[in-house]
Amino acid sequence: MQLKDLEVYRLAEELSDIVWNVVLRWDYFYKITTGKQMVEAADGIAANIGEGYGRYHYKENRNFCYYARGSLEETKVWLRKSVRRGLLDLADHPDLAEIMNILPKQLNAYIKSIGPQTPADHQEN
Numbered sequence: 146m147q148l149k150d151l152e153v154y155r156l157a158e159e160l161s162d163i164v165w166n167v168v169l170r171w172d173y174f175y176k177i178t179t180g181k182q183m184v185e186a187a188d189g190i191a192a193n194i195g196e197g198y199g200r201y202h203y204k205e206n207r208n209f210c211y212y213a214r215g216s217l218e219e220t221k222v223w224l225r226k227s228v229r230r231g232l233l234d235l236a237d238h239p240d241l242a243e244i245m246n247i248l249p250k251q252l253n254a255y256i257k258s259i260g261p262q263t264p265a266d267h268q269e270n
Contacts (some may be wrong), residue, residue: 151255153194157191163244210255210256
């Protein structure tokens with residue numbers, strides 16, 4: 146199986162593309178402040194999944210997926226800020242809202258599937 150075959154990776158890529166296209170339409174100030182942070186966080190999800198996948202060792206892969214989960218949470222923060230600041234209306238982007246509902250579950254399932262289970266795995270959502 147290749148990285149591009151992982152559904153969680155494809156969803157992360159799709160999310161980062163949607164975020165990129167949203168931010169692209171913003172005014173300069175919003176792009177370089179909130180937008181830049183949100184794009185970097187969204188890009189970090191797929192980037193960390195990819196880096197972990199390329200490590201070929203389950204412990205390192207899992208660690209990078211934890212970083213991806215952190216980037217996902219950071220993306221959620223920037224999306225909420227964007228909504229509160231009037232930069233983004235999630236109703237205008239149903240694909241974005243759908244991915245943000247599915248991706249955390251898929252990422253946690255992927256993490257749990259990597260290598261032997263540890264006691265900490267039972268505490269994840």
